Amino acid sequence: MNDSLPVILLVGGLGTRMGPEAEGRPKALVEVGGRPIVWHIMKLYAHYGHTRFVFPLGYRGDWFRRYFLDYEALTHDLTFTLGKSGERMYHRPNREAEWELTMFDAGVPTNKGARVRAAMERTNGARVFATYGDGIGDVDIHALLDFHCSHGKLATLTGYRPYSQYGIVDVEADSRITALREKPRLTNWVNAGFFVFERSVLDYMKGDDSLDLEKEVLTRLAEDGQLMMYRHSGFWASMDTFKEAQTLNELWEKKAPWKVWDQ
Secondary structure (H helix, E strand, O other), rough: OOOOEEEEEEEOOOOOOOHHHHHHHHHHHHHOOOOOHHHHHHHEEEHOOOEEEEEEEEEOHHHHHHHOHHHHHHHHEEEEOOOOEEEEEOOOOOOOOOOOEEEEEEOOOHHHHHHHHHHHHHOOOOOEEEEEEOEEOOOOOHHHHHHHHOOOOOOOEEOOOOEEEOOOOOOOOOOOOOEEOOOOOOOOEEOHHHHHHHHHHHHHHHOOOOOOHHHHHHHHHHHOOOEEEEEEEOEEEOOOHOOOOHHHHHHHHOOOOOHHHHO
């Protein structure tokens, strides 16, 4: 269980709802606490010993290549001589030094199902993790993997019961209000990502680059009884808009509930 599994990061979306405040950068590179949100996701997996990351790149994939190729220089204090920039002395150890990153161009219009397929074909081993590049939570990756291995099915997704954005009014047929509940937790579960896929899931991923993960792959798996849900009851949030990015930044400044790592 402690062996590092590949982690497929779905970062190829256009991020059109982030607005001009994102300055054109891919959504997964919008910063939370001075680091891209995808870095937070990677730190979560690395905390649990999974440090092999696969990026099926799409929109502005060159931004991801540049950021991670220059990662040490961008994030660490250093000393170097102009003209000898290859001889750099870093002033503190790089805690991410052992991360292994595989990046390839999956195509801008390629849907998530085809991205996962292409990424899985570039990995080996019995199973992989996959997750969206814009959602973060304090998901217990060990517990998720244990649950997946316990049920014997081909796929697991992480489910989460979100809180309502609005206050809920309980009302009788005669319009009499019986209760007011301020942004309660909803009863329905949403797909929070954080998937585990067996290699046999590739049998459900036949098709062209328009293959959709949710509408096609996951739906077929569910119809065949091969999709299970790991219930996550802690913190989780997606970052679809710049306002949601601001909210995550505010949480980081206080005490980020997803920060399970030490440094």
